[in-house]
Amino acid sequence: MTARDDILHQLRTTLARPDLRFPPVQTEALTPATRMTVTSAAGDKLALAHRFGAELVKLHGSYQIVESVAEARMALINQLLVWKSAEAQSRKGYRLETSQENSVLSWQPDLLPIQGIDDALKDMGFQLVVPTSLRSAESREAIRFIRCGLTGVEAAFASTASMLMPSGPHTSRVTSILPFRHLALISFERLYPTLESWLREQREANTLTDFLREHANVAMISGPSKSTDIEMNLTLGIHGPKFVHAILFGKPEET
Amino acid sequence: MPTAVIDLHAPYAKRVADALNNKHLKTTLGRATGRMSAQRDNAMHAVDGALLRDQVRQMKAYVLRNWPDLLEQLESNLIANGAQVHWVRDDAEAIQAIVQIARRANVKKVVKAKSMTTEEIHLNQVLEKAGMVTIESDLGEYIIQLNGEPPSHLVAPMIHRRLEDIAEIMQQKLDMPPTLDPEVMSALMRAKLRQEFLTADMGVSGCTFAIAETGTICIVNNDGSDHLTATLPRVYVALMGIEKLVPTVEDAFLQYQAFCRSATGQQTTSYLSMTSGPRKRPDADGPEEFHVILLDNGRSAMLANGYGEALMCIRCGACLNVCPVYREIGGHAYGSPYSGPIGAVISPLLPLGVTDADKLPYASSLCGACRAACPVNIDLPRLLLDLRDDQVQDGKGSLFDRSAMLGFVQTMKSQFRYEQAGKLAGATTNLMTNFSGGNLKFMPPPLSGWTQSRDFPVFARKSFRELWAERQERRHAIQGGTPAAITKRADHS
Numbered sequence: 001m002t003a004r005d006d007i008l009h010q011l012r013t014t015l016a017r018p019d020l021r022f023p024p025v026q027t028e029a030l031t032p033a034t035r036m037t038v039t040s041a042a043g044d045k046l047a048l049a050h051r052f053g054a055e056l057v058k059l060h061g062s063y064q065i066v067e068s069v070a071e072a073r074m075a076l077i078n079q080l081l082v083w084k085s086a087e088a089q090s091r092k093g094y095r096l097e098t099s100q101e102n103s104v105l106s107w108q109p110d111l112l113p114i115q116g117i118d119d120a121l122k123d124m125g126f127q128l129v130v131p132t133s134l135r136s137a138e139s140r141e142a143i144r145f146i147r148c149g150l151t152g153v154e155a156a157f158a159s160t161a162s163m164l165m166p167s168g169p170h171t172s173r174v175t176s177i178l179p180f181r182h183l184a185l186i187s188f189e190r191l192y193p194t195l196e197s198w199l200r201e202q203r204e205a206n207t208l209t210d211f212l213r214e215h216a217n218v219a220m221i222s223g224p225s226k227s228t229d230i231e232m233n234l235t236l237g238i239h240g241p242k243f244v245h246a247i248l249f250g251k252p253e254e255t
Numbered sequence: 256m257p258t259a260v261i262d263l264h265a266p267y268a269k270r271v272a273d274a275l276n277n278k279h280l281k282t283t284l285g286r287a288t289g290r291m292s293a294q295r296d297n298a299m300h301a302v303d304g305a306l307l308r309d310q311v312r313q314m315k316a317y318v319l320r321n322w323p324d325l326l327e328q329l330e331s332n333l334i335a336n337g338a339q340v341h342w343v344r345d346d347a348e349a350i351q352a353i354v355q356i357a358r359r360a361n362v363k364k365v366v367k368a369k370s371m372t373t374e375e376i377h378l379n380q381v382l383e384k385a386g387m388v389t390i391e392s393d394l395g396e397y398i399i400q401l402n403g404e405p406p407s408h409l410v411a412p413m414i415h416r417r418l419e420d421i422a423e424i425m426q427q428k429l430d431m432p433p434t435l436d437p438e439v440m441s442a443l444m445r446a447k448l449r450q451e452f453l454t455a456d457m458g459v460s461g462c463t464f465a466i467a468e469t470g471t472i473c474i475v476n477n478d479g480s481d482h483l484t485a486t487l488p489r490v491y492v493a494l495m496g497i498e499k500l501v502p503t504v505e506d507a508f509l510q511y512q513a514f515c516r517s518a519t520g521q522q523t524t525s526y527l528s529m530t531s532g533p534r535k536r537p538d539a540d541g542p543e544e545f546h547v548i549l550l551d552n553g554r555s556a557m558l559a560n561g562y563g564e565a566l567m568c569i570r571c572g573a574c575l576n577v578c579p580v581y582r583e584i585g586g587h588a589y590g591s592p593y594s595g596p597i598g599a600v601i602s603p604l605l606p607l608g609v610t611d612a613d614k615l616p617y618a619s620s621l622c623g624a625c626r627a628a629c630p631v632n633i634d635l636p637r638l639l640l641d642l643r644d645d646q647v648q649d650g651k652g653s654l655f656d657r658s659a660m661l662g663f664v665q666t667m668k669s670q671f672r673y674e675q676a677g678k679l680a681g682a683t684t685n686l687m688t689n690f691s692g693g694n695l696k697f698m699p700p701p702l703s704g705w706t707q708s709r710d711f712p713v714f715a716r717k718s719f720r721e722l723w724a725e726r727q728e729r730r731h732a733i734q735g736g737t738p739a740a741i742t743k744r745a746d747h748s
Contacts, residue, residue: 004330004342007497007551011323014559022563023319030314035505038302038512039522059525131539135489140453160522169537173486177479177526199505208504212469213336216534216541217485220527225479227441228519229395229411231418232287235441238394239448240479240526 032203039159041193046252048158048191053248055161059223060236061244069114072185072249076117077124079245080104080148083181087147098145103129105143105179106150108170113152113187114249131172149179149241154218156186156246157195162222163246164198166215176221182241188250195220260404261587267611271618274584279417284582287414292576294520295628302516311513312632315567318500319558325467325500326549332470336532338545345552345606346376353378353459353492354385356546360490362387362456368474368484369393370461371409371570372494372550374592375607378459390451392480394444401428407586407594409572410518415585448480458484458542462495463514464569465547466507471531472547473507475514475524482528491530491542497549498566510569517571517630553605565600565638567631574625574635580618589615596625596635603642613651616642655701674718681714688713 001009014020041051046065053063064075087101106128109118118128128150134140151171154164163184167173176182192198202208212218225240236242261273274280299307318325330340343349357365365387367373379400382389391400395413399406402424406412413421418435425431431443463475472493474481485491501507515521534541557566575581575595586594591602591609599615609615616639619625625635646652652660666672687695695711697703705711717725 002342003344003348003551006344007342007549007555008323008326010555011326011558014555015320015322017559020558020563021561022558023316025320027317027320028313029317029502030310030506030509032505034310035509036303036306036310038307038509055522134487134540135543137454144449144453162523167534167538167541169535169539172539173482174540177482177486195508196505199508203505209469212466212471212504212529213332213531216530216532216538216545218529218531219482220523220529221525222523223525225477225525227394227478229393229398229413229478230421230437230440231283231416232290233418233437235437238441238445238478238480239392239452239483 032200037194037196039194041159044252045188045191045250048193049186049188049248049250052156052158052161052186052191052246055159056223056244056246059161059244060226061161061223061246063246063248066247066249067251069249072247073114073117073120075247075249076114076150076183076185077120079183079247080121080126081124083148083243100143100145101147103127103143103146104148104150105129105131105146105172105175107152107172107175111152111170112150113185113190117150130170131174134172134174143174143178147179148181148183149175149177150183150185151176152185152187153190155198156184156191156248157193157198158191159194160222161246162195162220165219165221166211167217167219168215173217173219176219177225177240180237180241181243182221182224182245184244184246186246186248188248191248191250260402261585263405263587263590264610265590267588267590267614270588270590271584274588279420280415280585281583283415283417284585287411288576288582291411291520292573292628295517295573295576296520298516298520298522299630304516307509307513307516308630308632311510311569311630312567314501314506314509315569315631318502319498319563319566321502322498322500322558325502326497329465329467329470329500330549332468333472333532333547334470336470338470338532338547341546341548343548343550343552346550349376349494349548349550349552350378350381352546352548353494354381356490356492356544357382357385357387357457360457360544362490364451364455365389365457365459366392366451366455366480366484366488367396368458368460368481369396369406369412369476370459370494371406371592372461372496373459374405375496375552375605376494376550378494387457390448390455392448392452392484393476394441394478394480397444397448398424401425405587405592408575409570409593409595409597411572415587452483452487455488457490457492458486458488459492459494460484462493462499462547464499464501464507464510465495466501466504466529468503469531471504471507471529473511473527473529475511475527477519477521477525479526482526485528485530485542486540489542490544490546491533492546492548493530494548494550496554497551498554513630514569514571517569517573517628557601557604560604561641562600562604562638564633565597565604565635567633568597568601568629569631570597571630573628573630577624577628579620579622579624584618589618591615596639597633600635600638600642613646616646674720677714677718681716681718684711684714685716 227238341352391397408414533545581595603612621636698706
């Protein structure tokens with residue numbers, strides 16, 4: 001008998017016993033009607049954006065809310081310039097030239113929610129780097145010292161400041177985990193009150209299971225990488241980004 | 256010097272004595288567990304915590320009732336997603352499967368995410384023996400690995416170490432300049448471990464929960480090591496205890512939120528990494544091979560032996576943080592990867608090779624704090640009593656315990672013996688108080704264990720029955736209208 005058959009047979013034999021102490025014979029699955037929504041958030045998209053931002057700040061991240069795509073593009077450039085300056089100031093003494101100081105690790109530009117970012121950043125001296133294959137040591141070395149990552153989101157949840165990031169050919173996973181700084185662009189249409197509201201929408205559209213299975217990995221990211229392992233002292237940027245900044249944009253009336 | 260390491264294979268009594276003699280341990284544990292349990296309280300009170308616990312319990316009970324069907328569903332979906340599934344009965348089969356995967360893929364270096372299931376099968380030692388470099392990537396796990404220690408808590412592996420200890424370990428093992436600044440220490444670890452991640456061939460993680468309806472393995476943490484482990488190496492292996500199932504995506508997120516709130520008092524952790532298969536052909540990153548090891552290792556036997564309720568545990572560690580025993584002795588004194596109240600239940604039931612595992616069910620005051628904190632409402636005190644009962648039924652109780660219980664039963668069977676024993680206890684303890692200033696501060700063995708930390712209660716001079724009889728006599732005398740009583744009443748009026 002294979003291990004598989006052995007284990008399944010033992011479980012089935014045990015569960016058929018009438019004297020089994022646990023679990024009870026009658027157990028009900030949770031249903032959409034009975035399953036609770038753990039957290040809550042309400043209001044129009046602007047209110048949700050403010051809630052998202054407030055929750056992100058609690059997690060030691062930062063945010064901006066702007067109305068238009070053009071303003072979001074400007075906010076992005078400004079944030080990258082602020083970060084570049086902060087990076088330069090933080091390097092004291094010997095300065096390691098990596099030739100990646102002006103590079104930004106990114107999703108494929110046409111998958112970002114703001115079009116024309118690559119040209120706009122080029123004008124400001126930045127270069128978008130979109131990983132296509134990270135199998136070789138050389139390709140990993142080529143992105144190793146890039147300090148900023150730029151992504152969109154599949155969905156963002158206001159009540160917990162969480163962002164859903166699916167892997168894909170042009171949405172590399174490392175973009176949101178390798179760099180020291182992560183900038184996420186979130187249009188109001190991707191913003192949901194809670195993760196349960198997104199789950200409900202996907203389930204009703206019959207796309208929930210396909211969404212998870214079509215992507216090799218889906219990450220839900222809520223704030224910077226952190227640890228309290230060193231005698232309960234909070235430290236940020238352990239493996240992933242130390243700084244997470246969200247730019248939320250859209251018209252306030254969009255509900 | 257960092258404080259001494261407890262020998263996990265020493266007898267239970269010595270492990271506990273060593274822990275109690277560690278002058279820093281109680282302070283460190285008290286501070287950390289106190290803070291974690293307060294955070295858990297706040298997080299559960301911020302939402303409808305009672306309903307959340309009830310619903311997670313209902314969902315986990317449903318999983319156990321439909322366990323084999325859900326396992327088959329998970330397996331078929333994982334295979335359809337391109338994963339390779341390996342069923343293993345015990346630690347030996349698990350080790351064989353993982354070493355084979357590593358050898359076939361010519362693996363030289365392994366990065367490991369924090370996982371208690373891999374601790375259960377001693378994976379690090381096995382992979383090292385097989386000639387592979389194995390590096391723990393969780394910050395806390397990495398530091399204690401440098402010091403040759405196992406984790407001492409389900410979610411906070413280095414909870415037993417002070418800042419000074421950690422700094423000293425890092426100075427000795429990593430040539431870190433002297434500092435007590437956690438920011439500097441973390442930055443050094445980031446640089447050190449980033450190199451390991453970029454050059455590792457295989458990543459190994461546990462599994463916080465697996466979604467049957469999609470074939471998805473979910474791992475949860477805050478520092479990002481789990482997500483990197485599942486992302487950068489070309490081979491990714493997830494070792495999953497077969498009970499770590501949830502039926503649907505919605506159930507997964509429900510359990511996830513209960514887990515985060517109970518483990519660290521957060522709404523969500525920084526990272527939840529959900530892997531459904533190896534990288535798709537055009538993906539830029541992700542593992543080329545994805546293996547899932549389904550490990551039984553005594554879990555199906557636990558169900559058969561009547562301890563199925565403990566299989567609902569989601570390994571959040573909330574019961575450890577509130578346990579007065581854990582807060583005194585820490586995780587290493589249990590001698591098992593699983594410590595605290597849940598560890599005291601499952602360590603004797605799983606084939607973990609724990610020295611004196613049968614003593615662990617007694618490492619509890621049965622105060623019930625663990626039951627009140629558990630996000631699945633597991634009745635841990637009852638399970639501990641069941642384990643004790645099983646041991647007595649199997650004749651495993653100590654000679655002293657058996658004799659004492661026999662004497663107790665014989666005494667309680669006869670009213671005469673019961674009353675005489677009460678009189679004897681009352682007379683003896685009241686006599687002894689004359690030598691110790693009114694309270695019983697010293698008792699002979701075995702009761703001396705009690706009086707080491709508190710006074711022994713003095714038995715009443717008269718039993719309740721005697722007091723009741725006297726009261727009745729007085730009352731009868733008054734109501735019966737004896738001349739003396741009537742005279743007294745007339746005087747008062």
